[in-house]
Amino acid sequence: MAEPIVTGHHLEFTFDDPEHAMVRVSLDCDDVLEGRRRFRRTASGWSLRLPRPALNRVEYRLLLTPRRGDTTVVCDPRNPERVETAFGERSVAALPGYTPPAWMHDDVSPGDVRELVHEDAALGAMPFLLWSPPGLENQVAAPLLVVHDGPEYAKLSALGQYAAAMVGSGQVPPFRMALMQPVARDDWYAANDAYVAAELAAVDLVAETVAMAGPLVVMGASLGGLAALVVALCAGPRVGGVFAQSGSFFDAVLDAQESSYPFFDRVAEAVQRIDRKAVVQPLAVGMTCGRLEENWQNNEAMANRLTGRGHRVHLTPLDDLHNYTAWRDGLDPALTQVLHAVWGGPRMAG
16 A cells, blocks of 8 residues: 555554664655654554645655664655655655546647747846647747746646647647746846846747737746736736746735745835736736645735736635645646636636
């Protein structure tokens, strides 16, 4: 049986150590999981029992301290379920009822990718990838989805598979994606006016390369979600929609624990300025965030703030945390609804 064991009220982890080679075994996981982290010794190894969290999956690793040598961090050898994350491989405990998105199993071509670089006077080289669905010729006009952390999104959230599946099934019109690659992420994505101008110039480069149609949709996760909203609010009618997942909409009161982040003040000031920013046209805004995430409160506050300014906003709560699998699982229908709202199709929920 794959570990850990899930019961009605508990999550139980075990580690085999019949030779008693370890002097300590601990759990490396998100702080949202309640309970201790240090395992208790048993006759054949170690065990740890925690209250079952209100999540549909848990990513974790084990910290092993042997009698001789240093502590190592490893995936759970008893659990074959693994996931690649932005910070390396993790073991995964899927709780009862969790299923990956159905579109993951669609038989679609991965699409075509080419490398582009915008040389910006202020920021220097801005590399990105241009993704096109299978068979879409350069001269055929199609809308563009601009994706912050795009290559990482494609790798860890299967964004290319999602796009190809949605286009292939006819749920959205054929579209292209600009998969942006930040060189100085913390600075570029932190409400940076120079970055906003550079990204829009990169979109101009796309327009010189392929035919474009319709307003842009801009998306991102975490700090990239903040950047997506900032770009959209500064771009006027060029942008029609925003999709932000677990956006880092830092607030001086709600997020004081993040104040050591070098660009915290710039972000918090940009968030406050939204209340004073003139609305050129209402945006279609889709948001997802884990209910138990640290960012949940500032995402709720941002959804209310944007709604109060006249934008069409739908915030979808997720039973997961701040990771690319959660963001993958939240793409449909939340992103699909934004694409429909901007490029044609059914109305957004909400």
